[in-house]
Amino acid sequence: MTKEQFVVTAAQMRDIETRIFAAGMPVAALMEKVAGLISQRLQAIISPGQCVGILAGPGHNGGDALVVARELHFRGYQVWIYQPFSQLKELTSQHFQYAQNLGITCYQEISQIPNCDFLIDGLFGFGLERKITDSIATAINYFNSKNQPIISIDIPSGLHTDTGEVLGTAIQANYTFCLGLWKQGLLQEQALPYVGKAELIDFDISLADIHAVLGNNPQIKRITKTTALSTLPLPRPLITHKYKQGHLLLICGSKRYAGGAILTGLGARASGVGMLSIAVPESLKMLLVSHLPEALIIGCPETETGAIANLPFVGCGSDSEMHLIDLNSFTTIACGPGLTKDSISLIPEIIKCECPLILDADALNILAQLGTIPTLKPRKSATVLTPHTGEFQRLFPNISYTNRIKAVQIAAQESGAVVLLKGARTAISNPQGGVWINPESTPALARGGSGDVLTGLLSGLLAQIINKETVIEDIVATATWWHSQAGILAAETRTELGVDAFTLTQYLLPVLKR
Numbered sequence: 351m352t353k354e355q356f357v358v359t360a361a362q363m364r365d366i367e368t369r370i371f372a373a374g375m376p377v378a379a380l381m382e383k384v385a386g387l388i389s390q391r392l393q394a395i396i397s398p399g400q401c402v403g404i405l406a407g408p409g410h411n412g413g414d415a416l417v418v419a420r421e422l423h424f425r426g427y428q429v430w431i432y433q434p435f436s437q438l439k440e441l442t443s444q445h446f447q448y449a450q451n452l453g454i455t456c457y458q459e460i461s462q463i464p465n466c467d468f469l470i471d472g473l474f475g476f477g478l479e480r481k482i483t484d485s486i487a488t489a490i491n492y493f494n495s496k497n498q499p500i501i502s503i504d505i506p507s508g509l510h511t512d513t514g515e516v517l518g519t520a521i522q523a524n525y526t527f528c529l530g531l532w533k534q535g536l537l538q539e540q541a542l543p544y545v546g547k548a549e550l551i552d553f554d555i556s557l558a559d560i561h562a563v564l565g566n567n568p569q570i571k572r573i574t575k576t577t578a579l580s581t582l583p584l585p586r587p588l589i590t591h592k593y594k595q596g597h598l599l600l601i602c603g604s605k606r607y608a609g610g611a612i613l614t615g616l617g618a619r620a621s622g623v624g625m626l627s628i629a630v631p632e633s634l635k636m637l638l639v640s641h642l643p644e645a646l647i648i649g650c651p652e653t654e655t656g657a658i659a660n661l662p663f664v665g666c667g668s669d670s671e672m673h674l675i676d677l678n679s680f681t682t683i684a685c686g687p688g689l690t691k692d693s694i695s696l697i698p699e700i701i702k703c704e705c706p707l708i709l710d711a712d713a714l715n716i717l718a719q720l721g722t723i724p725t726l727k728p729r730k731s732a733t734v735l736t737p738h739t740g741e742f743q744r745l746f747p748n749i750s751y752t753n754r755i756k757a758v759q760i761a762a763q764e765s766g767a768v769v770l771l772k773g774a775r776t777a778i779s780n781p782q783g784g785v786w787i788n789p790e791s792t793p794a795l796a797r798g799g800s801g802d803v804l805t806g807l808l809s810g811l812l813a814q815i816i817n818k819e820t821v822i823e824d825i826v827a828t829a830t831w832w833h834s835q836a837g838i839l840a841a842e843t844r845t846e847l848g849v850d851a852f853t854l855t856q857y858l859l860p861v862l863k864r
């Protein structure tokens with residue numbers, strides 16, 4: 351694992367830093383090293399001679415900020431310090447004293463503070479323990495109200511390091527320089543309005559110290575480009591044939607939502623799956639054929655509302671007799687996009703299949719309505735649920751949603767399934783509590799049909815990987831990363847308003863080309 355993949359809580363970061371100090375690294379030396387790295391990075395963002403306001407807290411976050419103040423001062427920047435605290439940690443106090451002796455102007459009251467070009471937020475880091483109130487809260491709200499870009503050290507002051515919740519109030523940063531290892535709170539959806547552009551400042555924490563605290567197979571992982579690309583079914587074996595590249599069955603669509611079936615099919619197409627079968631209501635059959643000529647389109651008996659009534663009977667080759675479609679002849683099945691809840695009798699049937707099964711959209715709503723989540727546990731192979739927030743809350747009404755990472759872990763344990771909780775920071779968990787977080791996405795994906803594309807892409811990849819050593823969750827993480835990167839690429843080219851679901855399908859393969 352690379353440093354970019356690890357995710358830590360405040361307690362785990364404290365334990366790791368305790369090991370570093372116990373091994374002989376002086377605290378002051380580490381602070382000097384870290385603040386030196388921050389100062390270097392800042393000089394690439396802030397032009398020489400510009401004015402920088404340093405917000406220094408009472409702890410070592412403040413210590414980092416004061417070292418940065420001194421270094422920028424020597425590099426010719428105009429620097430002032432806001433330090434409203436009376437009780438400072440020893441090291442922080444020393445740096446404060448030195449900054450004052452250098453003649454750097456220090457303020458205790460926000461009323462005296464001049465304007466500046468940038469603010470450096472060193473008020474609180476992972477040591478924040480309680481709600482921020484009174485004059486500090488007033489100061490933070492004041493700095494947020496100015497139009498000066500803010501760069502937060504480690505974590506925007508006021509955010510809970512683990513949950514990303516705002517404790518009273520929080521700095522709205524334009525950049526966050528996360529120190530050493532990614533803090534869990536920065537990967538929580540509720541932190542997004544405060545984090546801005548986040549990057550990791552690696553200060554050479556040894557892998558031994560990391561694994562000593564997080565274990566050899568850390569429970570929570572941040573999805574990176576390297577890990578995602580490493581699990582794609584690429585390169586393809588020279589000698590192969592279409593059935594060796596997986597046979598996926600999609601069960602989707604209805605008269606009301608015909609497009610959902612097409613978008614799911616296009617997502618599956620981009621995955622490279624060898625054989626694609628799509629079961630839709632009979633009346634949609636020719637429509638699907640026209641959009642996906644390579645797919646085997648299976649017409650199903652339909653309800654009077656135009657939904658799939660039940661699985662179809664199909665003839666097989668020469669023998670004329672018809673029999674129920676053999677669900678176990680597929681390597682993966684995905685069900686749900688555009689289904690409508692009129693296909694309610696379908697789900698108990700489909701859950702009986704023995705291959706990996708992805709349930710999305712109305713398949714999840716039907717599962718919630720039937721209350722049949724417990725029937726997933728005895729399944730012979732993996733089940734993947736891909737709810738967005740609303741579907742999640744209908745499926746798991748008793749799970750608190752404040753900490754999405756905890757929520758998805760509990761849902762996976764309760765259901766026995768891999769649960770992918772879609773959102774601005776999609777979180778995936780397996781029943782053993784392993785979590786994968788997608789750290790980058792775009793609001794351009796918040797449109798009807800995006801989820802259908804993900805279901806097609808995800809199930810198409812899963813169909814190709816089965817019986818190989820790749821674990822299912824890695825594929826789910828890869829599909830999530832790939833899907834969001836296509837959204838980001840499309841938004842770069844067409845703005846965030848230009849990423850309709852069909853366009854999204856057209857940007858999937860260009861991501862791999864890049």
Ligand SMILES: NC(=O)C1=CN([C@@H]2O[C@H](COP(=O)(O)OP(=O)(O)OC[C@H]3O[C@@H](n4cnc5c(N)ncnc54)[C@H](O)[C@@H]3O)[C@@H](O)[C@H]2O)[C@H](O)CC1
Binds near residue numbers: 377409439480483
């Ligand atoms: N551990 C190290 O040596 C290094 C840490 N790094 C940086 O330091 C912070 C963590 O430092 P720590 O002193 O533990 O905590 P904070 O700086 O986050 O300060 C919290 C400080 O403030 C007090 N406090 C907590 N909550 C409140 C509140 N609501 N109102 C007022 N005061 C509060 C609390 O008592 C603490 O003392 C880490 O983020 C890094 O930035 C270095 O980078 C490496 C060395």
Ligand SMILES: [K+]
Binds near residue numbers: 471502503
């Ligand atoms: K901070």
